[in-house]
Amino acid sequence: MNSIDAKAARIKPFSSTPRTLMGPGPSELHPRVLTAMAQPTIGHLDPLFIDLMDEIKVLLQYAFQTENAVTFPLSAPGSAGMEACFANLVEPGDQVVVCQNGLFGGRMKENVERCGGIPIMVEDEWGSAVDPEKVEAVLNTHPEAKILAFVHAETSTGVESDARTLADLAIRHGCLTLVDTVTSLGGSPVLVDEWELDAVYSGSQKCLSCAPGLSPITFSARALEKVKNRRSKVQSWFMDLNLMMGYWGKGRRRVYHHTAPVNALFGLHEALLMLKEEGLENAWDRHLRHHLVLRDGLASLGIEFLVRKDWRLPQLNVVRVPEALNDASVRADLLKYYNLEIGAGLGPLQGDVWRIGLMGYSSRPENVLLCVGALESLLKTCSALATVHKTLENR
Numbered sequence: 049m050n051s052i053d054a055k056a057a058r059i060k061p062f063s064s065t066p067r068t069l070m071g072p073g074p075s076e077l078h079p080r081v082l083t084a085m086a087q088p089t090i091g092h093l094d095p096l097f098i099d100l101m102d103e104i105k106v107l108l109q110y111a112f113q114t115e116n117a118v119t120f121p122l123s124a125p126g127s128a129g130m131e132a133c134f135a136n137l138v139e140p141g142d143q144v145v146v147c148q149n150g151l152f153g154g155r156m157k158e159n160v161e162r163c164g165g166i167p168i169m170v171e172d173e174w175g176s177a178v179d180p181e182k183v184e185a186v187l188n189t190h191p192e193a194k195i196l197a198f199v200h201a202e203t204s205t206g207v208e209s210d211a212r213t214l215a216d217l218a219i220r221h222g223c224l225t226l227v228d229t230v231t232s233l234g235g236s237p238v239l240v241d242e243w244e245l246d247a248v249y250s251g252s253q254k255c256l257s258c259a260p261g262l263s264p265i266t267f268s269a270r271a272l273e274k275v276k277n278r279r280s281k282v283q284s285w286f287m288d289l290n291l292m293m294g295y296w297g298k299g300r301r302r303v304y305h306h307t308a309p310v311n312a313l314f315g316l317h318e319a320l321l322m323l324k325e326e327g328l329e330n331a332w333d334r335h336l337r338h339h340l341v342l343r344d345g346l347a348s349l350g351i352e353f354l355v356r357k358d359w360r361l362p363q364l365n366v367v368r369v370p371e372a373l374n375d376a377s378v379r380a381d382l383l384k385y386y387n388l389e390i391g392a393g394l395g396p397l398q399g400d401v402w403r404i405g406l407m408g409y410s411s412r413p414e415n416v417l418l419c420v421g422a423l424e425s426l427l428k429t430c431s432a433l434a435t436v437h438k439t440l441e442n443r
């Protein structure tokens with residue numbers, strides 16, 4: 049243990065630094081949210097906290113536009129929200145139609161397999177929306193399929209798929225929908241009741257602008273019926289909705305399941321309250337407005353979008369790296385000289401695109417201006433920059 053002791057003795061308190069966060073998440077937190085999270089921790093069964101949990105449920109119903117009674121934040125990140133939806137709804141042998149048009153659809157496939165289900169894939173290219181005609185053809189040839197799973201807002205490509213149309217198809221074919229709204233919720237319309245979505249999950253750290261680590265989920269009555277009528281127990285004890293609802297669903301009679309992340313939920317409460325104060329429609333408009341300014345600014349630099357116009361997500365702008373620039377070194381320079389984070393491409397798009405997020409509190413005019421201005425100066429000086437680096441290093 050001597051070497052561990054010595055290593056541990058050298059560690060200093062961690063000090064974060066304010067950055068402009070314009071990647072694919074996390075987004076920036078409003079000072080009100082940070083302040084809320086710094087309040088004294090209280091017990092998770094304290095009546096004060098139980099009232100806060102009930103208010104969070106109401107605010108989430110507002111964000112999701114749903115009257116679903118089962119609407120609450122899972123104590124884990126968006127990836128766990130995905131896993132919880134599959135773990136509760138999919139039983140061994142179930143056929144699940146999975147749409148894949150980017151990274152996250154691939155994770156859905158993996159989840160179906162791990163639950164013992166049979167994924168039936170509908171594939172579209174990275175950068176395209178899910179094609180409803182392909183989905184319909186697959187639903188027609190697989191009448192036994194029980195679930196249609198798709199990603200509403202593909203963060204790996206910046207593409208929005210038509211959730212309303214896909215949900216209509218599912219309903220006509222007697223399927224439940226399982227929908228990823230991690231990047232859409234709070235940034236563009238997610239109308240759970242109007243579109244009749246069934247199992248929907250999201251994340252705290254994207255357009256809700258809260259700290260990472262929470263996953264709002266909502267289940268329709270139809271989805272709960274399927275969970276209740278399972279032949280087998282939900283394989284995951286932690287994610288079993290029946291058990292979790294004893295904690296989140298019973299007001300002051302709630303029973304211990306796990307210890308909720310108290311301070312993280314202080315933050316979510318404040319972030320959701322701010323969304324309600326702004327108004328959902330105003331938030332959607334704001335995301336769209338700032339996207340258009342960014343688009344025009346980037347266009348003036350000759351930087352092009354990967355995705356065609358009608359599929360673009362305003363909160364996540366995926367653009368091609370200009371020929372003259374090196375992907376990784378530009379991102380490193382943005383961080384070093386401008387304190388600005390943007391995202392890299394994933395999978396087949398790695399090195400070819402940047403993912404510029406304008407999510408939640410990060411979707412502000414000054415962020416758009418900073419990003420366009422910084423890219424402009426890097427473009428103008430790219431040949432000279434190598435020299436600058438050398439000079440700085442030799443100082």
Ligand SMILES: *Cc1c(COP(=O)(O)O)cnc(C)c1O
Pocket residue numbers: 073125126127128130152199201202203204228230231251252253260261
């Ligand atoms: C970010 C993201 C997730 C995962 O959320 P984490 O909080 O990183 O676990 C899932 N789906 C989509 C579409 C995402 O953008």
